[in-house]
Amino acid sequence: MNLRDTAESIALPMLALAGGLLLFGAFIWADGHDPVQAWTLLFRGAFGDAFSLQNSLQRAAPLMLTALCVALPARAGLTIIGGEGALVLGGLACAALPLALPLPGGSMGTAMLLAAAAIAGAAWIALAGWLRQWRGVNETISSLLLGYIAIALFKHIVEGALRDPASLNKPSTPPLAEALRIGSIGGTDVHWGLVFGVAACLLAAFWLGVTTHGFATRVVGGNPRAAQLVGLPATRLIVVACALGGAAAGVAGGIEVAAVHTAANASLIVGLGYTGILVSFVARHHPLAIIPVAILFGGFLAAGSLLQRRMGLPDASVQVLMGFCFVVILASEAARGRLRELFVLRRPPVGTAPAAATA
Amino acid sequence: MDSPLFDVLLAVLGGAIRVGTPFLFVSLGECLTEKAGRINLGLEGVLVFSAMAGFAGSYLSGQWWLGVLLAGASGALIALLHGLVCSLPRVNDIAAGIAIMLFGAGLAFYLGKPLIQPQAEQIPSLPIGAWLGADPAGSVAQALNINALFPIGVAIAVLMAWGLRNTGWGLKVRMVGDSADAARALGSSVNGLRVAATTAGGFIAGLGGASLSLYFPGSWNEALSSGQGLIAVALVIFARWHPVRCLWAALLFGGAGALGPALQSVGVTGYYYLFNAVPYALTLAILVWTCSPRQALQGAPSELGVTR
Numbered sequence: 001m002n003l004r005d006t007a008e009s010i011a012l013p014m015l016a017l018a019g020g021l022l023l024f025g026a027f028i029w030a031d032g033h034d035p036v037q038a039w040t041l042l043f044r045g046a047f048g049d050a051f052s053l054q055n056s057l058q059r060a061a062p063l064m065l066t067a068l069c070v071a072l073p074a075r076a077g078l079t080i081i082g083g084e085g086a087l088v089l090g091g092l093a094c095a096a097l098p099l100a101l102p103l104p105g106g107s108m109g110t111a112m113l114l115a116a117a118a119i120a121g122a123a124w125i126a127l128a129g130w131l132r133q134w135r136g137v138n139e140t141i142s143s144l145l146l147g148y149i150a151i152a153l154f155k156h157i158v159e160g161a162l163r164d165p166a167s168l169n170k171p172s173t174p175p176l177a178e179a180l181r182i183g184s185i186g187g188t189d190v191h192w193g194l195v196f197g198v199a200a201c202l203l204a205a206f207w208l209g210v211t212t213h214g215f216a217t218r219v220v221g222g223n224p225r226a227a228q229l230v231g232l233p234a235t236r237l238i239v240v241a242c243a244l245g246g247a248a249a250g251v252a253g254g255i256e257v258a259a260v261h262t263a264a265n266a267s268l269i270v271g272l273g274y275t276g277i278l279v280s281f282v283a284r285h286h287p288l289a290i291i292p293v294a295i296l297f298g299g300f301l302a303a304g305s306l307l308q309r310r311m312g313l314p315d316a317s318v319q320v321l322m323g324f325c326f327v328v329i330l331a332s333e334a335a336r337g338r339l340r341e342l343f344v345l346r347r348p349p350v351g352t353a354p355a356a357a358t359a
Numbered sequence: 360m361d362s363p364l365f366d367v368l369l370a371v372l373g374g375a376i377r378v379g380t381p382f383l384f385v386s387l388g389e390c391l392t393e394k395a396g397r398i399n400l401g402l403e404g405v406l407v408f409s410a411m412a413g414f415a416g417s418y419l420s421g422q423w424w425l426g427v428l429l430a431g432a433s434g435a436l437i438a439l440l441h442g443l444v445c446s447l448p449r450v451n452d453i454a455a456g457i458a459i460m461l462f463g464a465g466l467a468f469y470l471g472k473p474l475i476q477p478q479a480e481q482i483p484s485l486p487i488g489a490w491l492g493a494d495p496a497g498s499v500a501q502a503l504n505i506n507a508l509f510p511i512g513v514a515i516a517v518l519m520a521w522g523l524r525n526t527g528w529g530l531k532v533r534m535v536g537d538s539a540d541a542a543r544a545l546g547s548s549v550n551g552l553r554v555a556a557t558t559a560g561g562f563i564a565g566l567g568g569a570s571l572s573l574y575f576p577g578s579w580n581e582a583l584s585s586g587q588g589l590i591a592v593a594l595v596i597f598a599r600w601h602p603v604r605c606l607w608a609a610l611l612f613g614g615a616g617a618l619g620p621a622l623q624s625v626g627v628t629g630y631y632y633l634f635n636a637v638p639y640a641l642t643l644a645i646l647v648w649t650c651s652p653r654q655a656l657q658g659a660p661s662e663l664g665v666t667r
Contacts, residue, residue, distance in 0.1 A: 079451075079457075137647055140400065141642075142643060142646060145590075149636050152632045156632040274461060277461075278461065315468075316469040322461060323461050326457075330458050334447035334449055334450060336449065
C-alpha cells in the first residue's frame with residue numbers, strides 16, 4: 001500500500017515531465033524547428049560530457065536552496081513564491097558585510113558572510129509568514145510583492161551607496177576579497193555551494209521527517225484544525241518554517257556572490273527564485289526529491305545556451321519548457337490514485353445523499 | 360503655475376489614468392473571475408502574453424484595433440487554460456496561477472523575440488484637455504490626453520457592476536462564487552460557469568495588456584510588466600469585489616506608479632528605484648490594513664480561497 005503510493009509519487013511527476021518535454025517539442029515543431037534535435041541537445045548540453053555536467057551541477061546548487069524556500073513553508077501549509085527577493089537580499093548582505101566590519105579571512109569569514117545572507121533571507125520570508133498569521137494577508141501575494149520591493153532595494157543600494165566607482169558599465173558592489181570567496185571542489189569547476197545545497201536538503205529532510213518540531217510543522221500544514229485541538233503553537237511553527245526557507249534562499253544568494261559573481265550586481269537577478277518554485281512543485285515539496293529535480297532543471301538551464309547557438313531558438317526556450325512542465329505537473333495531480341479515469345472531470349455527488357436516506 | 364510641485368501633481372494626475380488603465384482592466388478581469396469563486400494569479404502571465412500579442416497584431420496588420428482585439432482574444436485563451444486546469448480535481452487555483460504566470464511570460468518572451476525593435480501602430484489618445492479649451496501645447500492638455508481604452512474600461516466597470524446585480528448571468532456567477540452547492544442544486548455546471556467567468560476575465564485583462572504595449576509605455580520588451588497583474592489581484596481585495604471601486608483603486612495605483620517618473624522629470628533622481636517600488640509597498644500596506652485574520656472580508660465570495 002505504502003510502497004504503491006511511493007511508486008506513484010515518483011512515477012507521476014516523471015510522466016508529467018515527459019509530457020512537458022513532449023509539449024515543448026510540439027511547440028517548437030510548430031515553430032519550424034526539429035524537436036528531436038532539441039531534446040538531444042537538452043540532455044547532451046545538460047549531462048553529455050564532464051564540462052556540461054559540471055555546469056549543470058553548478059547551476060543546480062542555488063536551485064536546491066531556492067526550492068527549499070518554497071518547500072519548507074509549503075509543508076507548514078503556506079504557498080510562498082518570493083524566493084527571488086530573499087535571494088537578492090542574501091546576496092546583498094553577503095557583499096555588504098565586509099564593508100561594514102573587518103572579517104577574518106578563510107572559512108571563518110566565509111561562514112560569517114553566509115550567516116549574514118541567511119539572516120537577511122530569513123527575515124524577509126518570515127515577514128510574509130508573520131503577516132499572514134497576524135493580519136490574514138495572503139502569503140502568496142505578499143511574498144511576491146516583498147520580492148519586488150527587495151529587488152528595488154537591491155538596485156537602489158548597489159547603484160547608490162555601495163557602488164564600486166570602478167564598475168562603470170555594470171554597477172556592482174566592491175568585489176569580495178580573495179580570501180573570503182568560495183572555491184571549487186578538488187580539480188573540478190563545481191564550487192562548494194553544491195555541497196551546501198545538498199547538505200541543506202538533507203538537513204531539511206531530517207528536520208521534517210525525524211524531529212518533533214518538524215512533525216509539529218507538518219501537522220500544522222496538513223491539518224490546521226487538528227493542530228489547534230492539540231494546542232500546537234501554529235504561528236510560531238509557521239514563522240519558523242518560513243524563516244528556514246528564507247534562510248536557504250538567502251544562502252543561495254550569498255553563494256552566488258561569494259562563488260560566482262564575486263560582487264553583488266544585476267547578474268544575481270536571473271530568476272533562480274522562480275525556477276526554484278517549479279523545482280519544489282515537481283519534487284512535491286519533499287527535500288530529498290529536490291536534489292535530483294534541481295540537478296535536472298540546472299541541466300536544462302545549462303543546455304539553454306546550446307539550444308540558442310545550435311538551433312537559433314530564442315533564449316526564452318527553456319522558460320517555455322519550464323512553463324509547459326509546470327502546467328502538466330499540476331494537472332497530473334488529478335491522476336493521483338486514479339490513473340485510468342485521467343480525463344473524467346469531477347462529478348458532484350448529487351443524488352447520492354437522498355438515495356442513502358431512503359434506503 | 361510653473362512650480363515643480365504643480366508639475367509633479369499634474370504628472371501624477373495624468374499618470375493615474377495612463378499607468379492606471381492596465382490596472383483597471385486586470386482588476387476588472389480578476390474581479391469577474393473571483394466573483395465566480397476562483398483566483399487567477401495567472402493574470403500576470405495573461406498581461407505579458409496579451410501585451411506581446413496585441414503589439415504583434417498591430418505591427419503586422421497596421422491597425423491598432425486589430426491588435427487590441429487580438430490581445431483580448433489571446434488573454435482569454437491563456438485564462439481558459441487556467442480555468443480548465445483548475446477544473447481538474449485536486450488542482451489548487453493558486454498553484455495553477457503561479458504555473459500560468461511563468462507559462463504566459465515564457466511563451467510571450469519566446470514569441471515576442473522578433474518584436475523588440477519595431478514600432479507598431481499605437482492606440483490613439485483622446486485630447487480631452489483640448490476639447491475643454493486648454494492650450495493644446497500646454498502641460499495641462501498633455502496630462503489630459505487620455506488612452507482611448509480608458510473610457511471603455513470605465514464602461515466595462517459600470518456595465519459589470521450593473522450586470523452582476525441585475526442579470527440572470529450575473530446572479531449565476533455570484534451564486535457559484537458564494538455556494539457551489541447551491542449552484543449544483545439548481546442544476547448549473549459549477550466548472551462550466553467558472554471556466555466561462557475566468558475566460559471572460561482573461562479577455563478583459565488582455566485589453567490591459569494591449570494598453571501596456573500599444574499606449575504606455577507603447578513598445579514591447581521583456582520588462583514590460585513587472586507585477587502589475589499581481590497588484591491587480593490585491594486591488595480586487597482592496598475594492599471589496601466591486602467593479603466600480605476597482606476603478607478608483609486602479610486610479611490610485613496609477614498615480615502611485617506615476618510618482619517615480621514624475622519626480623525624475625523635475626530632477627529628483629536619487630531614489631528612482633525606491634519610488635518605482637511605491638506601488639508594491641502601497642499594495643502591501645493596503646492588504647495589511649484591510650485584511651483581518653478573524654472574519655471573512657465583507658463582500659468576499661465565500662467560495663474564494665484567498666480569504667480563508
